[in-house]
Amino acid sequence: MPHLIANLQAIRNQIAQAEAQARRPAGSVQLIAVSKTFPADNIRTLYQHGQRHFGENYIQEWHDKTHQLADCPHIIWHIIGNVQSNKSRLVAEHAHWLHTLNSEKLARRLSNQRPAHLPDLQVLIEINISGDPAKHGIAPEELPALAQAIAPLPRLNLRGLMCVASHTDNSDQLRQQFTQMHSLLAQLRPHAPQADTLSMGMSSDMNLAIECGATMVRIGSAIFGKRDYPNAA
Numbered sequence: 001m002p003h004l005i006a007n008l009q010a011i012r013n014q015i016a017q018a019e020a021q022a023r024r025p026a027g028s029v030q031l032i033a034v035s036k037t038f039p040a041d042n043i044r045t046l047y048q049h050g051q052r053h054f055g056e057n058y059i060q061e062w063h064d065k066t067h068q069l070a071d072c073p074h075i076i077w078h079i080i081g082n083v084q085s086n087k088s089r090l091v092a093e094h095a096h097w098l099h100t101l102n103s104e105k106l107a108r109r110l111s112n113q114r115p116a117h118l119p120d121l122q123v124l125i126e127i128n129i130s131g132d133p134a135k136h137g138i139a140p141e142e143l144p145a146l147a148q149a150i151a152p153l154p155r156l157n158l159r160g161l162m163c164v165a166s167h168t169d170n171s172d173q174l175r176q177q178f179t180q181m182h183s184l185l186a187q188l189r190p191h192a193p194q195a196d197t198l199s200m201g202m203s204s205d206m207n208l209a210i211e212c213g214a215t216m217v218r219i220g221s222a223i224f225g226k227r228d229y230p231n232a233a
């Protein structure tokens with residue numbers, strides 16, 4: 001799968017360039033390779049080229065892959081899709097990061113279900129930054145109350161915020177949304193002084209997100225190619 005390696009290298013270069021352009025330190029942006037709908041073999045190929053962080057949306061599909069990838073013990077799994085209550089246990093027991101925390105109820109379940117022998121689950125609160133009612137995440141106004149409820153829970157470490165920006169070419173609109181995320185992160189700090197993470201930017205809007213302070217970008221199609229499974233988001 002030589003295209004995967006070339007795509008990975010191109011994205012790494014693009015991130016390095018965007019960091020330099022934004023006068024941010026090299027390595028300050030973490031690449032999450034979003035592997036939803038793609039087979040475990042593709043993940044293994046990237047793993048063999050040094051990629052460690054992978055993002056998945058569909059809990060059952062992801063859980064199946066964790067079994068197929070037992071030979072890649074250093075993968076760091078990021079759940080970036082909506083988590084139904086009945087799937088929270090798989091996340092609590094097998095994920096490293098959850099980017100889509102959106103309720104106190106889910107947070108309490110995860111806190112109770114996270115095994116004590118594992119490190120804390122690293123969590124991000126998902127913000128519906130576009131205000132699109134079809135999108136997941138909480139409204140910005142709800143952030144202080146949710147942060148206050150989540151921050152004290154054991155076995156969760158509230159690390160920051162995540163968003164999916166509007167699907168648009170309008171860079172002013174995107175910049176406005178990413179900039180607002182950056183100021184919302186500051187609102188999180190009184191509750192979670194350790195919060196340092198902004199997960200924002202996808203294949204189409206990665207450069208702008210990095211310019212506006214993203215510390216994680218979630219890149220799928222630019223690495224793996226077009227998704228054409230029926231359930232592809």
Ligand SMILES: *Cc1c(COP(=O)(O)O)cnc(C)c1O
Pocket residue numbers: 034036057080081164202203204218219220221222233
């Ligand atoms: C699918 C997905 C991505 C990756 O999107 P691309 O446009 O393929 O880079 C990033 N974030 C979330 C939440 C996704 O669902």
